[in-house]
Amino acid sequence: MSYTLEGKTGTWEIVVGLEVHAQVISHSKLFSGASASYGGEPNTHVSLVDAGFPGMLPVLNQECVAQAIRTGLGLRARINLESRFDRKNYFYADLPTGYQISQFTHPIVGEGTVEIELGDGTVRHIGITRLHMEQDAGKSMHDQDPTRSFIDLNRAGVALMEIVSEPDIRSPEEAGAYLRKLRQILRYLGTCDGNMEEGSMRADVNVSVRRAGEPFRTRCEIKNVNSIRYVMHAIEVEATRQIEVWEGGGEVDQETRLFDPSRNETRSLRSKEDAHDYRYFPDPDLLPLVVEQAWVDELERALPELPDDKRDRFIKQYGIPRYDASVLVAEQAIADYYEEVARGRDARLAANWVTGDLFGALNRTGRSIQDSPISAQALGGMLDLMADKTINGKIAKEVFEDMLETGDSAADIVERKGLKQVTDTGAIDAAVADVLARNADKVEEYRGGKDRLFGFFVGQVMKAMAGKANPAIVNEALKKVL
Amino acid sequence: MSLDPATVRRIARLARIGIDESDLPALQGELNGILGWVEQLNEVDVEGVTPMVGTGHAALRTRDDVVTDGNCRDAVLSNAPDAVGPFYTVPKVVE
Numbered sequence: 119m120s121y122t123l124e125g126k127t128g129t130w131e132i133v134v135g136l137e138v139h140a141q142v143i144s145h146s147k148l149f150s151g152a153s154a155s156y157g158g159e160p161n162t163h164v165s166l167v168d169a170g171f172p173g174m175l176p177v178l179n180q181e182c183v184a185q186a187i188r189t190g191l192g193l194r195a196r197i198n199l200e201s202r203f204d205r206k207n208y209f210y211a212d213l214p215t216g217y218q219i220s221q222f223t224h225p226i227v228g229e230g231t232v233e234i235e236l237g238d239g240t241v242r243h244i245g246i247t248r249l250h251m252e253q254d255a256g257k258s259m260h261d262q263d264p265t266r267s268f269i270d271l272n273r274a275g276v277a278l279m280e281i282v283s284e285p286d287i288r289s290p291e292e293a294g295a296y297l298r299k300l301r302q303i304l305r306y307l308g309t310c311d312g313n314m315e316e317g318s319m320r321a322d323v324n325v326s327v328r329r330a331g332e333p334f335r336t337r338c339e340i341k342n343v344n345s346i347r348y349v350m351h352a353i354e355v356e357a358t359r360q361i362e363v364w365e366g367g368g369e370v371d372q373e374t375r376l377f378d379p380s381r382n383e384t385r386s387l388r389s390k391e392d393a394h395d396y397r398y399f400p401d402p403d404l405l406p407l408v409v410e411q412a413w414v415d416e417l418e419r420a421l422p423e424l425p426d427d428k429r430d431r432f433i434k435q436y437g438i439p440r441y442d443a444s445v446l447v448a449e450q451a452i453a454d455y456y457e458e459v460a461r462g463r464d465a466r467l468a469a470n471w472v473t474g475d476l477f478g479a480l481n482r483t484g485r486s487i488q489d490s491p492i493s494a495q496a497l498g499g500m501l502d503l504m505a506d507k508t509i510n511g512k513i514a515k516e517v518f519e520d521m522l523e524t525g526d527s528a529a530d531i532v533e534r535k536g537l538k539q540v541t542d543t544g545a546i547d548a549a550v551a552d553v554l555a556r557n558a559d560k561v562e563e564y565r566g567g568k569d570r571l572f573g574f575f576v577g578q579v580m581k582a583m584a585g586k587a588n589p590a591i592v593n594e595a596l597k598k599v600l
Numbered sequence: 601m602s603l604d605p606a607t608v609r610r611i612a613r614l615a616r617i618g619i620d621e622s623d624l625p626a627l628q629g630e631l632n633g634i635l636g637w638v639e640q641l642n643e644v645d646v647e648g649v650t651p652m653v654g655t656g657h658a659a660l661r662t663r664d665d666v667v668t669d670g671n672c673r674d675a676v677l678s679n680a681p682d683a684v685g686p687f688y689t690v691p692k693v694v695e
Contacts, residue, residue: 145666145667146668150670153667153670159673159686160673160685161673161676161677161686161687162671162673162686163670163671164670164672165669165670165672165676166676177661179662179663179665180662180664181664182665183662207614210693258693259687260692260693262687264692266682266691266692267692267694268684268687268688269687269688269689269690270687271688397614405658405660405661406660408660
């Protein structure tokens with residue numbers, strides 16, 4: 119079902135493209151040897167290159183190029199063996215050189231695609247237009263002094279990848295799914311940590327609206343949205359605003375806007391009349407960047423298994439449903455945990471325990487898979503006890519809760535609490551006889567045709583044996599006697 | 601190609617250079633002179649010639665990803681006319 123918005127005069131669809139700025143994971147900056155790590159003392163992670171001193175020359179960080187290529191490969195995109203750096207000219211206090219080194223006409227990565235999956239299971243492909251490398255700017259603080267802004271250049275010159283999508287996105291949900299998928303791919307690749315809260319991934323959102331079947335109308339760009347939820351809100355709010363403008367007989371102006379989450383509205387940045395006149399030109403300090411296909415191939419061979427591939431493998435190798443597989447590959451650490459539990463065991467049962475009881479426990483205790491109170495080996499050990507029929511499924515739940523609390527191994531808990539399943543048919547037969555004797559009336563009813571009572575008898579026998587009886591043997595024994 | 605006074609004014613504003621109206625004609629003349637001189641290149645027939653991206657066959661030099669610089673705040677702030685503590689300051693810029 120496609121997403122539309124109802125205006126006063128009819129139905130509108132939305133058209134969205136995203137520009138994501140992803141901070142590259144590297145030790146040093148894109149063009150200088152200053153540290154790229156987060157959170158140093160103000161203006162200490164700054165070289166004279168970053169501060170725009172006269173005569174300083176940029177030297178490209180090879181690893182940042184590798185990270186951009188890895189990301190391009192992860193987006194199944196074309197790698198441009200020849201690319202170029204351009205100067206994007208604008209004035210702002212946290213941009214000491216007066217230009218940002220970026221890639222305009224010849225980016226390092228060309229067209230690619232990202233597969234997204236929606237809540238109803240629909241799969242869509244969102245086109246990637248390009249990915250290019252550029253420098254981050256410094257940080258301005260406006261709240262330190264009544265008349266001055268304070269400038270910290272620690273971020274100035276840190277490598278960013280700008281990842282531009284085609285205007286293929288048609289709903290806030292798709293935008294959210296795209297961003298989550300992109301972040302998942304970046305994290306798998308280890309090229310960006312994807313933390314939107316810390317600003318290492320931020321999105322500019324291009325939004326327009328149109329009637330079904332129309333060509334694109336004028337779009338607005340909402341700058342610097344820093345959470346997936348806000349991106350989804352901003353799209354809806356901005357689309358609604360544009361529909362009102364069009365239906366009121368007005369024209370939507372192409373402009374830059376800001377999203378204000380506290381008021382749930384977007385606002386025009388009116389001053390930016392010249393904002394898009396960046397007078398790009400090739401940076402004369404930097405020769406074109408030429409990379410060898412052999413190096414690209416080498417980087418490709420060293421890539422980790424990507425989430426889509428891993429999901430497809432899990433479905434095939436472990437015979438688990440697509441939904442479970444998608445959940446299990448959400449993070450690499452979860453996938454690794456699952457594979458360790460599943461190895462040599464009942465993989466479907468392993469998936470149920472990981473996505474069910476374990477995720478529930480992590481949620482309840484506010485822990486992540488990395489510091490899970492139950493290790494993959496420990497959970498596997500418990501599944502082994504189920505497989506060799508030492509414990510049944512019901513007791514397993516109890517053992518699991520105990521493991522969660524005490525950190526003891528399943529085997530120790532079973533020993534300590536005497537939870538070993540009873541398979542002694544003599545003991546079970548005795549319990550069956552006892553239950554039937556105490557419920558003579560129900561036995562009568564059962565024999566009179568009330569089949570549903572069978573479950574009641576099973577329950578009573580299990581209760582009499584403190585849940586430790588082997589359910590299959592209990593069933594057998596009851597059937598025999600009844 | 602020839603620049604009109606409005607374009608000259610716009611270029612100056614983009615470059616944050618304040619100019620007097622009375623300087624416009626002279627600047628217009630100078631800029632048009634430069635453009636005219638460069639436009640001589642249009643006389644060369646480059647049909648089918650691959651664009652030259654640089655002189656010689658030098659490749660772009662790159663460096664390893666190691667921290668070799670920074671931690672020189674005093675030097676970084678040495679030209680700042682109004683540093684406060686560890687910061688540059690500028691007249692307040694708020695959008």
